[in-house]
Amino acid sequence: MDTTLQPILEASGLAKSFTLHNIDGRTVSALHDISFAVQPGEHVTLAGSSGAGKSTLLRVLYRTYRVSTGSIKFHLRSGRVVDIAQLTDVEILALRGREIGYVSQFLAAQPRRSVLDLVSRAGVSRGMSRTDAREMAALSLRRLNITEALWDVHTAVLSGGEKQRVNIAAGLISPPRLLLLDEPVSALDPENRARAIDLIADLADAGVAVLAVFHDLDAISRLATRVIRMAHGRIIDDGPAAEVLPFLQPSDVQP
Ligand SMILES: Nc1ncnc2c1ncn2[C@@H]1O[C@H](COP(=O)(O)OP(=O)(O)OP(=O)(O)O)[C@@H](O)[C@H]1O
Ligand SMILES: [Mg+2]
Structure with missing residues (x-):
């Protein structure tokens, strides 16, 4: 873990509203005045009831959505600092993968690709050699309980839980x-969920900063070093997990 306490991400004054073009142009305000910073090696869980703005915040940081106002300073590996809110689409694409990753609860559609191929390609796209990527992909798939019999089948035929585990393997390789995680283990049974959580827990030791949404108090208790609680698009609590967890309401962690 990096002990220099230089943040990797500094979000300041973020707001996001959506214009509903097909409903008389009405606007929905999803985020207001969001400010926080994340250090390398921190695992920050976003909690809050349905509609609080958790997924919107993750998408704004990955720049799937553009913020309406605010800045998102990101400290690159090279030491340069960029504002994700201001970068061009081409610059954002260059950041994705090696600098910022996003894993949702759904496997990105690549139906004609085999399981091993999909996971190895994710590693190659982040700079691994093909041999290393295949070795690492095999290791993660084994840890996630995806049997070798499935490695060369097309991802389209997998069950929901298998797809989700392949998605995690691809998101976590190199x-x-x-790393932004949006309910990555939602479809997993307790045993496979525990395996996936073990893999996610290793990220902190590697110095990766994680910002995650889990609808599972056990996962949050095991992983989070810090919890940010949101309500109605605002941060209402932000502190060490041990201090915030006792105050979470059941609705903050249930889907
Ligand atoms: N693309 C969009 N267009 C219009 N409104 C949106 C869009 N995305 C999100 N919203 C609105 O923003 C608000 C926050 O939604 P968001 O998906 O971020 O909530 P969430 O905290 O992730 O909830 P959940 O726990 O149910 O996943 C909601 O009112 C939602 O309807
Ligand atoms: Mg969500």
Whole structure:
């Protein structure tokens, strides 16, 4: 873990509203005045009831959505600092993968690709050699309980839980410096969930900064070093996990 306490991400004054073009142009305000910083090796869990703005915040940081106002300073591996809110689309694409990763609860559609191929390619796209990527992919798939019999089948035929584990293997291979996770283990049974959580827990030791949403108090208790609680698009609590967890309401962690 980096002990210099130089943040990797500094979000300041973020706001996001959506214009509903097909409903008389009405605007929905999803995030207001969001400010926080994340250090390397921190595992920050976003909690809050449905509609609080957790997924919107992750998408804004990955720049799937553009913020309406605010800045998102990101400290690159090279030491340069960029504002994700201001970068061009081409610059954002260059950041994705090696610097910032995003794993949702759904496997990105690549139906004609085999399981091993999909996971290894994710490693190659982050700079691994093909041999190393295949070795690492095999290791993660084994840890996630995906049997070798499935490695050369197309991902389209997998069950929901298998797809989710393949998605985690691809998202965590040669991990980026900041990883955004949106309910990545939602479809897993307790045993496979525990395996996936073990893999996610290793990220902190590797110095990866993680910002994650889990609808599972056990996962949060095991992983989070810090909890940010959101309500109605605002941060209402932000502190060490041990201090915030006792105050979470059931609705903060249930889907
Ligand atoms: N693309 C969009 N267009 C319009 N409104 C949106 C869009 N994305 C999100 N919203 C709105 O923003 C608010 C926050 O939604 P968000 O998905 O971030 O909540 P969440 O905290 O992730 O909830 P959940 O726990 O149910 O996943 C909601 O009111 C939602 O309807
Ligand atoms: Mg969500």
